[in-house]
Amino acid sequence: MIDYPIYITYRNNMALRDLNDKELDDVLEIFKALASPVRLLIARMVCERPRYGYEIEEAFDCERTNITKHVNLMKDAGLLKAYKEGRKTLFVLQTGHIKSSLLGCIEHDKLIENSKA
Template identity: 30%
Template sequence: MDERTKQKYEARARVIKAMAHPSRLFMVDELSRGERCVCELRDMIGADISTVSKHLSVLKDAGIVEDEKRGLQVFYRLRVPCILNFFGCVEDVLIANARRMSATIRK
């Protein structure tokens, strides 16, 4: 694998890695319904606000969300809505896994 190809997959992996956490996945899903401020997400997730803020900055660094400060609050929104296509397929994988599990149990 040449250097250029390697870099291509590293760049892709950075984006996917940014979503590879339950809280961040939840944020993406929630932001798909419209912008939210950090405090709203903190209330929904129930973690320390500094934790939520860091998760959001991971998504922001990956280019998945963007932020806008209005008054005291910072609102985040999805920058690339197609990111939602992920969920459909991930769900398919989970459904297939569930089927496999029950098939295994029956054996």
């Protein structure tokens, strides 16, 4: 059984049920940001390697403004980070943010299960 001090040590890797309202909102924003097929494809592209805005736009057959809205939603959720390089913008997937928000919940549950064995 895990005692309270160890639980505090793993506070950053809590189970979903242990999240406070702010942490739950952060997780919800990530799920919302990935809830669109277009945004999921953008995430996959940027996961392969950082991409410039024009590369993302060229990959889709839709208006540039639509892609801009999708990218901005992903930036607001903390999934993408934008770096200006002159007139171009490079987008990088923020894997650390995703891992701490989502996978941390899973890791804490695994830790609890392993400690019961």
